[in-house]
Amino acid sequence: MENEWVPLIARWIHFLAGIAWIGLLYYFNFVQAPAMAVANADQGGPGGAGITKYVLPRALLWFRWAALVTWLAGAALLGPRFVSAFTLQGDDAVIGIGAWLGTIMLLFVWGVIWPNQKKVLGLKPATDQEKAKARCTAFIFSRVNVALSIPMLFFMAASAHSVF
Amino acid sequence: MKNPLDSIKCMKNPLDSITGTIISGLVLTVILAFIANVLV
Numbered sequence: 001m002e003n004e005w006v007p008l009i010a011r012w013i014h015f016l017a018g019i020a021w022i023g024l025l026y027y028f029n030f031v032q033a034p035a036m037a038v039a040n041a042d043q044g045g046p047g048g049a050g051i052t053k054y055v056l057p058r059a060l061l062w063f064r065w066a067a068l069v070t071w072l073a074g075a076a077l078l079g080p081r082f083v084s085a086f087t088l089q090g091d092d093a094v095i096g097i098g099a100w101l102g103t104i105m106l107l108f109v110w111g112v113i114w115p116n117q118k119k120v121l122g123l124k125p126a127t128d129q130e131k132a133k134a135r136c137t138a139f140i141f142s143r144v145n146v147a148l149s150i151p152m153l154f155f156m157a158a159s160a161h162s163v164f
Numbered sequence: 165m166k167n168p169l170d171s172i173k174c175m176k177n178p179l180d181s182i183t184g185t186i187i188s189g190l191v192l193t194v195i196l197a198f199i200a201n202v203l204v
Binding site: 094 | 174175179182185190196
């Protein structure tokens, strides 16, 4: 009985944090980035400064920590299958591909997107040129993560079905 | 006042558009599915 509760709780947390992470990723890419482009082009409009100042830091806070919690809960859920999944052994190769994609996405969040967003937000000193470069880098890696999320979610789902 | 960062454009690539990003993700899914089929 007790052994069943641990993976259930891990799966529950994995879902909750994963929805927060990927939901915010899709918000950034499908809603905020296009809206900011329109807001910045809207001469005489309110602009997007309020989004950058008040929304983006909070969204990024939830985004990066949800990413980490998702990965940790996923690792706990894999349990004894962790090594066979990450070494793509047998049937565990299916969830393993999803796990690798999720891991790469997590590394992009903490290793690329967040350090560059800190420059954009002014939390880390940077010149205008460095901020512009950081914005482009954060944008492209955010888009890469959207692209990676599509196969990642496919393989997460596929691991529960015998299609391979 | 115009933000000086707004005038700087990022390098063009297929991931600039949402459609291009989704298509890239779907293509990657198909490629990885073939790989998974070989591995399992």
